[in-house]
Structure formats: C-alpha cells, structure tokens
Ligand SMILES: Nc1ncnc2c1ncn2[C@@H]1O[C@H](COP(=O)(O)OP(=O)(O)OP(=O)(O)O)[C@@H](O)[C@H]1O
C-alpha cells in the first residue's frame with residue numbers, strides 16, 4: 001500500500017446546505033485571555049474566522065497555538081473574553097449544549113489520535129456509531145466513501161501500529177470528516193512527516209476542503225504548508241495575533257516578526273528565547 005493520497009479531482013466549493021446562512025462568523029474570539037500562573041499565553045485575542053475558508057495559525061513552539069485551539073473547541077475556558085461558535089457563547093450555555101456544539105467540529109490531532117486497538121474501519125466508523133443512529137449498512141457506505149477519499153480503502157483491516165505516520169494522519173482526517181462537520185480543526189497535521197508526505201497531505205486537505213467546504217483552522221509551524229493551504233493566516237506571538245487576515249497580506253507583511261517568521265529567517269525579533 002503506497003503512502004500516497006489519491007488524486008481526487010478538485011471541484012469548486014459546494015454551496016452546501018449545512019452552513020449557516022446568517023452571515024455570522026462560525027468562530028469568533030473576543031478579547032480572549034488565558035494565563036497559566038503568571039505566564040500569559042493568550043493576552044486578548046480577537047478574531048473572526050471566515051466561513052468556508054482555510055485559516056492557518058502559525059507561530060513558534062510554545063506560543064499558545066494548541067491552547068488557542070482548545071479554546072475554540074471548548075476544551076479550555078478563557079480567563080476573560082468570549083468564544084462564540086455560530087454566534088453562541090460557548091461559556092454561556094449548559095454543558096450538554098456545549099457537547100452538542102462540539103459535534104459540529106471535526107478534530108485532527110497531531111498523531112491522528114486513532115484508537116490503537118481498533119482497525120482503521122472501526123476508527124473511522126467510531127463517531128457515527130457513537131453519535132448517530134445510522135444503520136451499519138449506512139455507516140459502511142459513509143466510512144468506505146471517506147476511506148476511499150483519503151486513499152485507505154485497501155487498508156481498512158489494519159490497526160494503527162501497522163501503518164505509516166502519513167497513513168495515520170489520513171485515517172485521522174477521514175475520521176474528522178465522517179460526521180460532515182462544519183468546522184475542521186487540525187493541530188499540526190504535518191508534524192513528523194517528511195516534506196513530500198507533508199505536501200501530499202496538504203494537497204489532500206485542500207482538495208477535500210474544495211469538495212466538501214467547511215471552515216478549516218489548521219495549526220502549523222510549517223511555512224510551506226501554510227503557503228499551500230491558507231486563504232487566511234493568523235500569526236500568534238507573545239500572546240497576541242500579530243497578523244490576522246488574508247494570506248497574501250501575511251506573506252507581504254512589513255511587521256518585523258511576521259516577516260521574519262514567514263521567511264524562516266534568523267534575523268529579526270525572534271531568537272532562542
Ligand atoms: N494545561 C496547561 N497548564 C499549564 N501550562 C500549559 C497548559 N497548556 C499549555 N501550557 C503552556 O502554555 C504554553 C503554550 O502551549 P501550547 O501547547 O499552546 O504551545 P504551541 O504553540 O501549541 O506549541 P507547539 O508548536 O510546540 O505545539 C506553553 O508554555 C505550555 O507549557
């Protein structure tokens with residue numbers, strides 16, 4: 001089984017009925033603050049993510065990207081500020097309502113976060129069995145569709161220890177997509193992959209986004225991945241978004257840190273801190 005994704009034809013974003021037509025940003029952060037002890041990780045983050053676009057969040061290690069993601073999915077509560085998903089304040093609702101909103105997210109974690117004891121088929125079927133009352137026949141149709149889209153239809157009997165890192169990420173991506181979520185969050189989908197696999201995975205993410213639509217937030221410190229994927233770019237540094245806006249503006253920014261980071265340069269305000 002070669003570790004290469006399929007060549008799905010790129011189609012334009014489907015005007016999909018699943019998306020809110022209210023014009024409301026799917027994800028809105030309003031002056032979000034989070035500190036651990038005296039260490040301010042998020043120091044007043046405000047951002048509205050664009051519907052149906054891919055936004056990448058870039059920044060050095062330890063800068064708070066994963067913490068930001070946890071705030072968006074409601075796994076961490078801000079010390080101050082608001083997080084609104086489809087206009088609803090995540091922390092102004094009951095726990096079970098927050099749980100319902102989480103079903104509208106697909107999450108792709110760093111290592112795919114697959115269940116080690118389950119084969120790929122059961123891993124991808126898991127959310128459908130857990131959260132829907134679909135019949136096994138319907139589940140099979142959906143699971144096979146997504147496994148085929150990520151090029152793993154011939155590996156469905158394998159358990160995670162029997163597949164490569166790139167295949168794990170693709171299986172994780174299939175599992176993130178299977179509930180047809182409106183928001184997909186990927187935390188460093190490229191980590192641990194060689195440059196070629198990273199490129200192939202980014203192409204796959206872009207193709208499936210073009211086909212299915214959805215609001216994607218991709219966290220990375222890989223500049224090439226950000227160049228391939230981004231419609232919008234957020235650059236996080238010292239607790240603030242030093243850039244948040246269209247990708248071409250980020251890559252042409254005059255802001256010293258943004259310029260240094262996106263150029264991968266050793267000259268600029270970022271050092272070995
Ligand atoms: N639950 C926690 N308790 C205490 N400190 C935490 C907690 N979670 C994160 N931190 C700290 O917050 C900072 C930001 O962490 P985070 O994981 O968001 O970084 P990151 O930007 O995702 O880094 P990387 O690129 O290496 O994944 C780090 O200094 C980390 O140690």
Ligand SMILES: [Mg+2]
Nearest residue numbers: 065066067187
């Ligand atoms: Mg992280």
